[in-house]
């Protein structure tokens with residue numbers, strides 16, 4: 001289990017995160033939501049060690065991560081998929097997949113089959129250059145690469161962001177209507193959602209999902225935290241995410 005307790009973070013002397021606490025249990029999908037600039041990415045970076053805490057604690061099970069460097073935290077069991085398309089465009093899909101585990105000195109065993117099970121398209125494209133994949137496929141590649149390090153907790157920063165705007169609209173606005181009509185939303189967004197659900201069903205990995213699209217969270221999440229100006233302002237089981245909370249903290 002990942003536990004953040006009362007973390008405070010500043011950039012250049014100005015406070016960005018104030019007293020943020022949250023937990024991610026194994027087998028749960030925890031949605032971290034909020035408008036642009038409220039501190040979601042900074043929260044993930046303070047978990048991975050890319051920014052330093054002013055105070056507070058970040059624990060993975062019984063291990064305090066706060067004093068550790070990013071590579072040590074990754075080896076302790078954090079998988080991180082940063083915001084944006086963070087793959088190597090000139091390397092093949094296969095090289096991209098292996099690189100995270102190789103950097104950690106880990107051998108790839110049954111994990112590869114697990115990733116191909118989650119994202120079959122990657123198996124078909126192993127020898128293609130990463131740069132020719134669609135935005136959604138690159139997201140799948142980045143998630144697959146993180147999974148190959150066999151993390152206890154997976155941190156995903158806006159996995160639907162690289163996907164074309166019209167498809168995002170489908171996710172945000174009409175996913176339910178599409179379902180009601182018996183139609184399928186965009187396969188790539190759906191595949192990312194399905195992969196998250198499959199991981200949840202396996203029950204081993206905890207997932208902290210930063211996501212701006214409400215319906216995606218409602219579809220895959222177990223619980224939510226909403227941030228506003230550097231603080232957690234609402235939290236609870238996903239079923240308690242009501243219109244009032246959404247109107248107050250999520251709509252622009």
Ligand SMILES: Nc1ncnc2c1ncn2[C@@H]1O[C@H](COP(=O)(O)OP(=O)(O)O)[C@@H](O)[C@H]1O
Nearest residue numbers: 011012016034035036037038039040041042043
């Ligand atoms: N490297 C940085 N230096 C200074 N300020 C930053 C830096 N990165 C982010 N910020 C500021 O910190 C705040 C939170 O940013 P961020 O965590 O990226 O928000 P979110 O992911 O919720 O959109 C914003 O006001 C942003 O401008």
Ligand SMILES: [Mg+2]
Nearest residue numbers: 040041042083
């Ligand atoms: Mg962000």
